[in-house]
Amino acid sequence: MNQARPVEDSITGAQALVECLQDQGVQTLFGYPGGAIMPIYDALYEAELTHVLCRHEQGAALAAIGHARATNGVGVVMATSGPGATNLITGLADAMMDSIPIVAITGQVARAAMGTDAFQEIDVLGLSLACTKHSYLVEDPEDLPRIIEEAFALAKSGKPGPVLVDIPKDVQQAAISRKPKAKAAPKTTQVDFAALNRAETLLRTAQRPIAYIGGGVGMGDAIDELRDYLASTGMPAVETLKGLGSCGLDYPYNLGMLGMHGSRGANMAVQDCDLLLVVGARFDDRVTGKLDEFAPKARVIHVDIDAAEMGKRRHADVPLAMDAKAALKHLARVPVGNDWQRHCATYKAEHSFTAPRAPDHIHAPWLLSQLSQKAGRDARVCCDVGQHQMWVAQHMQFDHPSRHISSGGLGTMGFGLPSAIGAKLACPGTETILVTGDGSIMMNIQELATIKRMNLAVKILLLDNQRLGMVRQWQTLFFEGRHSEVDLSDNPDFLTIASAFGIQGERLCHPDQVDGALDRFLAAKGSYFLHVAIPSEDGVWPLVPPGKGNHQMMEA
Known part of the structure; x- marks a missing residue:
């Protein structure tokens, strides 16, 4: 069927979609075309938008996540119907688990063909219900602009997350009327002053408080408020994997990452505390270990934008279901006693991560520590999933959570390469480093082609x-x-693969090679590939065994 010509004062659904994306401030989007979404790609042809052609829809979704994580904005990804849409599911699930605002736009077969097992027809709305914040099927062309506006608002409001909009091909081709754009209502912040007063009582009676900082602080744009609060109280703090960098490198009472592969100092301080101030975290099982042995002496003040998190895994003595930015502005600032600060400082000094240089092989934690020192605090590190992910979290230093992009809740192997692409496109002036493993990189290695195409x-x-x-x-x-x-x-020979995509590199197997190689790595004008051989028996330490409390960490 030929695309309908819009009459005067009307546009096609595809053109309306492109206008809506521009109205939302979208400049970069990721995707892969196909039959059911072709009208939208035709409308993109003359649009002032940068479309990044990834080489797999999963790669496109993960690149959109990297872009969103680097900018704290909304990532956009597009795919066609059938396998294009199903290939997005892992990316949507990753965004759902880590609360990342994504709008996914999929093509669908024409309305008349739906339910007939048409070519590349799949019920992506049904498939996506478990891994999106909300999903739409556009059944009336006139609803398309409203739905796109709602999708962006839903993705970034409250607890962020992915939203899917499935658009039948004939809806994309239909002529719809131009409508004046409504002005968005100003955002209002609800402050629970009664709960804040109860929190103040706990803060004033606590002798050993700890701030437990999660990814919600960065996503809520509350980094300045957090740092101001910590500076005025001197409260010791611990961070989750997604919260790393929130307290800043200069805060002296930051004990670092807690949990399964956290530092013994952070875990022991939490076990000793009598009050947990939880901000933007959800008591994840990888953080708490055996739940009924986690911080057993502590009362809990829980700050989270999502009321559903309150009491989900740990009772909150004071639940503050509100924006972290507002909560930290209004929360009572009670100075912490010197004895507790010294106690935590001793834990930090005696149990911080160490990364010794091995004499005859490359010790990955030592290598990453050296890289962190050379790259500096402004570099951004994207990770895949596995041992290297934990070594990065333990041994590299981050001054802001947007400088550390890693798949948390879903633990998606193959996340690193496309997320690094998205992050680099979002912030081209920032040094972007991918740390990956030989298992993970093979999951989305095709995106080396995207690096070459975009000259990243x-x-x-x-x-x-x-x-x-x-x-x-x-x-x-x-x-x-x-x-x-x-x-x-x-x-395979990874350097040969990299060279096929125009990426230069070198192979390291001895610690004497590391210093010069890292200098060349960081000084390279284009992409650079360091292939580092490490021993197969090296492990991530310390480790909280399954079913054990965080005070029962295993050492190497």
Whole structure:
């Protein structure tokens, strides 16, 4: 069917979509075209938008997440019907678990063909219900502008998350009337002063308070308020994986990451505390260990934009279901006693992460520590999932949560390369480093083509132990050393693959090579690929075993 010609004062649904994206301030979007979304791609042809053609829809979705994480804005991804839409699901689930605002736009077969098992028809609305904040199927062309506006508002309001809009092909082609754009109502912030008064009582009676900082602080644009609050109270703080960087590198009472692979100092301080001020965190199982042994002496003040998080895993003595920015502005500022500060400082001094240089092989934590020192606090690091992800969290330093982009709740292997692409496009002037593993990089290695196409200077550090390292470590510890399906010794020559995409690089296997290689890595004008051989038996330490409390950490 030929695309309908719009009459005067009307436009097609596809043109309306493009106008809506521009009205929302979108400048960059990611996607992959196909039959059911072709009218939208035709409308993009003359649009003042940068469309990034990724080489797989999952890569496009993860790149949109990287873009959103780097800007604290809304990422946009598009795909066609059928396999295009189903390939987005992992990215949507990742965004849902980590509360990342994404708008996904999918093409769908024409309305008359829906329900007939038409070519590339799939019920993506039904598939997406478990991994989106909301999903739409546009059944009336005149509803399209309203739905797009609502989708962006939903994605970024309250607890952020992904929203999917499925648009039948004939809706994209239909002529719709131009309508005046309504002005958005000003955002109002609700402040629960009664709960703040109850929180003040707990803060004034606490002797050993700890601030437990999650990713919601950065997403809520409350970093300045958090740092001001900590500076005025001197309260010791711990951070989750997604919260890393929130307290800043200069705060002396930041004990760093807590949880399964957190520092012993952070975990022990939390176990000793009598009050947890939880801001933008959700008591994730990887943070708490055995839940009924987590911070057993502590009362809880829980600040989170999502009321559903209150009491979900741990009772909150004072639930503050409100914006972190507003809560930190109004929360009572009670100075913390010197004895408790000294106690936490001792934990930090005695139990911080160490990264010694090995004499005859490259010790990954030491390498990452050296890289962090050379790259400086302004560099952005994107991670895949596995041992290298935890080593980055432990041994690299971050001055802001947007400088550390990692898949948290879903733990998506293949996340790192496309997210680095999205982050670099969002902030081209920022040094962007991908730290990946030999297992993870193979999941979305096709996106090296996107780096080449977009001429992006993404620095790629591959830690290669020829194993699925984290799985192997757990099999060693908890499955009697029965190493099942973790051998990746038949990996390809990664430098040859990189060179095929025009990316220069080098291979390292001895610590004497590291200093000069890191200098070349960071000084390179374009992308650069460091392939680093590390021992297969190296593990991530410390580790809280399954079913144990955080005070029962295992050491190497």
